[in-house]
Amino acid sequence: MLRKIFSLFTEKCSNKNALSSEAIDAAKNGNLSQLSECLDEGANAQFKESTALILACQSGNVDCARLLLKHGADPSAQDGSALTRAVLSNELETVSMLLSTGMDVAETSAAYCATVDGHYEALELILSSGAKVPERYASYAEKNGHHGAAALIRSCSDDRSPHHQEIG
Secondary structure: OOOHHHHHHHHHHHHHHHEEEEEEEEHHHHHHHHHHHHHHOOOOOOOHHHHHHHHHHOOOOOHHHHHHOOOOOOOOOOHHHHHHHHHHHHOOOHHHHHHOOOHHHHHHHHHHHHHOOOOOHHHHHHHHOEEEEEOOHHHHHHHOOOOOHHHHHHHOOOOOOOOEEEEO
């Protein structure tokens, strides 16, 4: 009897992992209906530390990302990799959506990546969310030829309002 219970449990976990892996592929490819079906059938939105969310954000599949968040995916998983990947891919709608969750931008490398890669609009979104970028990032931006980003950082570095999150 115990063996049968263990076998059923193992089979259920295996099926859930397979569904969760299928959900990752659906999120990466922007297949919202397949992702929804997987989640409705029990796929774990936080499987492998919210990998599906990270890949959806990297690919700019904002509707898939929203659905995963609705099902409990953690935007701060893996040090906020979803936001960082969205920034690196310059997926501005996705960046904006993630920032609207209130995630702790200070725990990510998103601002740094936006600065050194010259993603000015993404940097603007990050700063407008209340994040405080260190002044030294301005010199990183200039070294990479991103003078607009450097100027933006310097213009915001004087703002010491308490709602800002310090990024270090």
